[in-house]
Amino acid sequence: MSDTLALVRRLAAEHGLELVAVTDAEPHGEALDHLVRWCAEGRAAGMGYMSRHPPERADPGTLLAGVASVLSFAVNYHTPAPPFAAEGRYGRVARYAWGVDYHDVLLVRLRSLAGALERTLGGRARAAVDHSPILERAFAARAGLGFFGKNTCLLLPGRGSWYLLGEVLTQARIPAPRPGPAEHCGTCTRCLPACPTGALAEPFVLDARVCISYLTIEHRGPIEAALRPRLGAWVFGCDVCQDVCPFNRHAAPTGWADLRPERGVGPRLDLAAALGLGDEAAFRARFAGTPLLRPRRAGLLRNAAIAARNVGAVGCVPALAAATQDPEGLVRGHALWALAGLAPERAAPLADRARRRDPDPFVRAEAEAVLRGAPA
Numbered sequence: 193m194s195d196t197l198a199l200v201r202r203l204a205a206e207h208g209l210e211l212v213a214v215t216d217a218e219p220h221g222e223a224l225d226h227l228v229r230w231c232a233e234g235r236a237a238g239m240g241y242m243s244r245h246p247p248e249r250a251d252p253g254t255l256l257a258g259v260a261s262v263l264s265f266a267v268n269y270h271t272p273a274p275p276f277a278a279e280g281r282y283g284r285v286a287r288y289a290w291g292v293d294y295h296d297v298l299l300v301r302l303r304s305l306a307g308a309l310e311r312t313l314g315g316r317a318r319a320a321v322d323h324s325p326i327l328e329r330a331f332a333a334r335a336g337l338g339f340f341g342k343n344t345c346l347l348l349p350g351r352g353s354w355y356l357l358g359e360v361l362t363q364a365r366i367p368a369p370r371p372g373p374a375e376h377c378g379t380c381t382r383c384l385p386a387c388p389t390g391a392l393a394e395p396f397v398l399d400a401r402v403c404i405s406y407l408t409i410e411h412r413g414p415i416e417a418a419l420r421p422r423l424g425a426w427v428f429g430c431d432v433c434q435d436v437c438p439f440n441r442h443a444a445p446t447g448w449a450d451l452r453p454e455r456g457v458g459p460r461l462d463l464a465a466a467l468g469l470g471d472e473a474a475f476r477a478r479f480a481g482t483p484l485l486r487p488r489r490a491g492l493l494r495n496a497a498i499a500a501r502n503v504g505a506v507g508c509v510p511a512l513a514a515a516t517q518d519p520e521g522l523v524r525g526h527a528l529w530a531l532a533g534l535a536p537e538r539a540a541p542l543a544d545r546a547r548r549r550d551p552d553p554f555v556r557a558e559a560e561a562v563l564r565g566a567p568a
């Protein structure tokens with residue numbers, strides 16, 4: 193290991209960042225090709241930010257002019273927990289969102305490390321995480337931090353995929369040994385049929401248009417009626433394609449207290465309580481500092497309504513009836529659908545009124561479907 197790399201590792205460890213790998217800052221041509229094809233095939237769904245200027249995501253120079261090296265970091269977010277049980281009232285939260293919003297905690301450490309690197313190695317350095325326009329998994333894979341699984345996640349050999357990624361880009365050149373041959377999934381294909389919506393139609397390619405993670409976090413509009421039952425209990429994100437992965441069988445627990453469930457919402461949400469978050473202020477107060485702010489109040493209540501019907505949460509009927517009068521059409525429409533499944537006699541008069549009077553065409557269409565007795 194070069195002296196510079198040893199120094200970088202020591203500084204990173206002082207910031208709680210134990211897993212680091214380095215690659216040069218050349219644009220990632222192969223990843224760019226995949227990204228361009230992925231977008232052209234419409235698989236980025238409504239994430240317009242992914243399709244805008246793909247070459248910029250493959251070129252670290254976009255984030256830092258004169259960049260020479262990319263440091264990729266992986267942070268364990270795994271907390272062992274009993275299997276999820278809906279118990280007719282809970283929705284399920286993806287593991288990465290159980291604690292404090294990782295963007296905040298990781299970025300603070302990466303920025304501090306970037307400052308330390310500027311002082312010790314010279315040149316400028318810049319921290320990046322998730323929302324930054326860089327193909328994080330591709331650069332981490334090129335650095336040898338892990339390898340692409342068929343579920344498209346970056347898997348760390350011997351550790352699994354419950355890891356978040358972040359980078360520090362630096363103008364200092366950090367010599368690093370070329371990584372050895374990457375590990376791979378071998379003959380395993382478990383995640384592909386396990387995906388509840390068929391979003392992994394082929395290995396290494398995820399179709400966000402039907403991915404539960406996309407639909408419950410990033411998607412802003414209505415969720416197609418045919419897909420709703422397949423969301424199961426998920427109210428925020430989805431972990432199915434990682435839960436089934438044999439590389440995650442012996443995952444170690446996170447050492448970052450902020451990422452533990454007791455610091456945030458934890459693995460499940462009381463659906464009636466979520467549906468009862470009457471306004472933006474109540475929603476913000478409930479989820480402050482957690483990733484669950486991302487879908488906004490209307491998106492989260494949409495998800496909670498769908499999960500309520502899917503898990504047979506009859507205790508949510510009063511909250512759903514109230515939600516059919518919500519100021520947001522997105523909430524009213526999904527609440528009608530959920531109510532129709534849980535308490536058809538309560539749904540019918542509300543749907544009849546909505547069909548005649550609701551100003552939102554989506555809600556009127558949902559009301560028509562309820563009155564027709566549409567199966568989904």
Ligand code: B12
Pocket residue numbers: 222223224226227230239242286287288321322323324325326327328329330340343344345346347353354355356357358395396397398400403405406409410428429430431433
């Ligand atoms: C957009 C996005 C999403 C979208 C699309 C996901 C996707 N697979 O593209 C949605 C909303 C669905 C999503 C979901 C999730 N996300 Co997300 N997401 C991103 C984001 C912002 C960009 C990803 C991207 O560039 N996608 C475009 C595709 C084309 O790129 P790619 O997935 O890297 O695909 C590469 C491979 O498929 C490869 N490839 C293609 N064909 C082939 C063929 C072979 C043979 C090989 C080897 C490779 C290969 O080339 C592609 C280009 O590099 C990154 C952060 C970032 N800035 O990179 C986080 C990120 C990928 N997400 C992350 C997380 C944690 C999640 C979820 C687990 C959250 C959850 N529990 O709900 C799920 C996982 C779903 C999944 N199976 O991927 C982590 C992943 C960490 C890890 N260990 O992999 C990231 C890195 C954020 C972070 N900073 O930690 N996400």
Ligand code: SF4
Pocket residue numbers: 343386387388389390391392398402403404405406430431432433434
């Ligand atoms: S996150 Fe869920 S819906 Fe998306 S690909 Fe994985 S299993 Fe399928």
Ligand code: SF4
Pocket residue numbers: 341342343344377380381382383384433436437438439
């Ligand atoms: S479940 Fe199997 S195929 Fe899917 S990512 Fe894990 S090892 Fe690869």
